[in-house]
Amino acid sequence: MTPGNGRLAALFHRGADDASLALAKWLGRPAALLVQRLDTLPIEEAAAIMGSSEALICGCAMRIDGAIGDLLLLASDDDAGLSLADTLLERPAGTSTGWGDLERSAVIETANIVGCAYLNAICAALGPAGAAGILPSPPVFLRDFPEAVMGAVLMEQPVLSEIVLLARTEFRIDGTPITCSLVFLPDAAGLAALMPSAVDPGAGT
């Protein structure tokens, strides 16, 4: 965990805990999400956080309306994504070799379950500021260059906000780590609720 706002870290750990429970319940197996790193970054630096590799990444994105919007992205490299699909579909490792309808559907449903549990928990922990809850869009699957994905994700941010908040989260299913990242970008109101110092010039950085 990077240094910084302890309250923010506590909120995201709570989100990860609830998402772990939801994922484990859905899979019927032990599952956990571990928040590895929280960053508040200028938009142009955040664009490179998924790397600039020429290899494509895969993932699911959800538009989030409500108390803390704005967008949630579950992303990984292709191998990890296909491993996740195998795990979700209870297939032997290595069965999935490409992104067919079944594999896409599995990760889309996972993004839906995990993302909603994650953000609902954060809203609940915020008290009145999160009372409006969240209204997520259906996840969309994407497979693209990392920088292109992150650039497009960040451009979904309201132009008013120059700061983005990225929470990177690892999945562990049946004790096996699958390196995925759960990237959350709050809108300006969400950022104010989550991290007042980031949007209040008088409160410092």
Add this chain to the structure above:
Amino acid sequence: MLRTFVGSCVGLVLHNRHHRAAGLAHVMLPSSNGRGSPPGKYADTAVAETLRLVREAVGEPTLSVTAKLVGGAAMFAFQSGLPIGEQNVLAIEKILLDFGIPITGRLCGGRHGRRLTVDVVTGVVTVETAGQGTEILA
């Protein structure tokens, strides 16, 4: 060679064939709204700044250039209204017109990101679209 990746962002290439000089801006937003820094990030400041840098590198304050545009995709199906990528392209096209800079190649829109590589000497832009193959803007 100059290289970048773009999704809804736009790669703006300015090139002068005679002097074998080129500049590349990675434009993220259509308007700086008065911020302007870094200038390459916004359409309304990127054209002037890239042109200034190319002219400065060549040492000709009135150097003419041509432009190529790549990117401006709408990568998420849940986007509504005029996607930010299209806003970026429209803003850059308008400013290039104001500057009298002709657009000699463009590969914009769609739903996928692109990797572009600019050959500074020839001005040729090679564009690889994720999962879709490679195209050349000569």
